[in-house]
Amino acid sequence: MSSDVDQATPKYYLLKTEVLGLIANLRPGTLIPTERALAEKYATSRTTVRQAISELVAEGKLGRIQGHGTFVAAPKVTHVRQLTSFSDDARSQGLRSDSTVLALDVVGSDAEVSAHLELDQGKPVTRLERIRLIEGEPLAHETAWLPGKLPRFKSKLANSGSLYAVLAADYGIRIADVEDTVETALAGPADVRLLGIEMGAPLLVVHRLARDVGGTPVEWTRSTFRGDRFRFVSRVKSGN
Amino acid sequence: MSSDVDQATPKYYLLKTEVLGLIANLRPGTLIPTERALAEKYATSRTTVRQAISELVAEGKLGRIQGHGTFVAAPKVTHVRQLTSFSDDARSQGLRSDSTVLALDVVGSDAEVSAHLELDQGKPVTRLERIRLIEGEPLAHETAWLPGKLPRFKSKLANSGSLYAVLAADYGIRIADVEDTVETALAGPADVRLLGIEMGAPLLVVHRLARDVGGTPVEWTRSTFRGDRFRFVSRVKSGN
């Protein structure tokens, strides 16, 4: 029967608020006190300090480097998605965008890919796996599957860097319709290795299905974005 | 020397994978062993078990209730966003949608709201704060700000439940363009209270700015969605 909200606020959450106040006016990169120092200052245990710090790291407010310290994080990068690709988006914001190709090959489609591309399982699909960087920092891990084989795809992609531009210019494939799904996930060892984040960090997992004018699927992509450095923006205009 | 795999992957992550295997073929709602039992079974401490379980809860794979136990979670709800609203989206999927109005009043716009609605600070705006439920379960906390006062807004909204339908039918406001930004956050005490989730759970925070045909902002909304039960879907069609 009793109203009972504030009484129950755990100490680690109060500490989290406290640290937020500490860093409010600090520039990105500024080191904050060590975990052991904070534990002593606020008369608590290092475990409790770590729980507070961990959540602030997961939210993108702090960063930490083992052996170095914990520091104020840089503001989030904003990313715009329309019918454009990653590289176009970045360019439109005046940001330097790069990508590292991890794999570019033709493989047999598995159950998931074939279902989305509406192909029979095992049919050849072109797989393009890339790390996407903005301002030199890895922000996303992206794997795209395209139906069939694309002749001289590698060299053409190397020139442009923009998948959608190559598809349109060299293969006559025009994207007419995309559907994105966004959900949260937590970073595992593979994400840690590829994106340079820490275990358990929140991720935005985006699946994109693109179709051409006739409604035929032409691209199925799974992208993993750093949740701490990223905002997903979609603009929709009424067709009426 | 060292066996390299042990060193690379922390024990809590191995345990996480182990538990994923345990629940792979279990129906939602099935209780898994208690934290103390798991700690004993895998010869580890309860702290380590909790770190593994906590991440699985954050990912929406498990749920837990204090005093009761830890159980397999239900699959995610899919949510479609176009130029539609929450209620329309749910209906199109055959899901029962409700909303609880927490606040419906006229307030002076603060700095953030006035900036987005392109008003002078302090100008009156209509504030509508709601909890959104699907199938009786709270999934989102949503606060919308609309420029000015809307006569008889309360009664009109009560009839329809759909904000966009009311705006169009009763006030002649037609949305022509929306921009959504999506980012991750972690649940604090207020989110815990309103959405019935646990501290530190990942959230999707969506800001929406809607404009009419003339480009005038007509709605600024901040929505907080449960990251564990939700997928954000946006469909974009080419206007070319």
Added chain:
DNA sequence: CAACATCATTGGTCTATGCCAATGTTGATC
């Protein structure tokens, strides 16, 4: 039989502590 008090169980929070891994500094060596 219904209502209530009791109590064991289970998750939630916190402490205190230890060792490992990565980093950066200090100082010896060439």
Added chain:
DNA sequence: GATCAACATTGGCATAGACCAATGATGTTG
């Protein structure tokens, strides 16, 4: 002066244990 080894510092992982809070079963009582 440059190089490299040793060491201190800092975050990362894990243990063992304690107490609290919510839940649900058990048993008592009116």
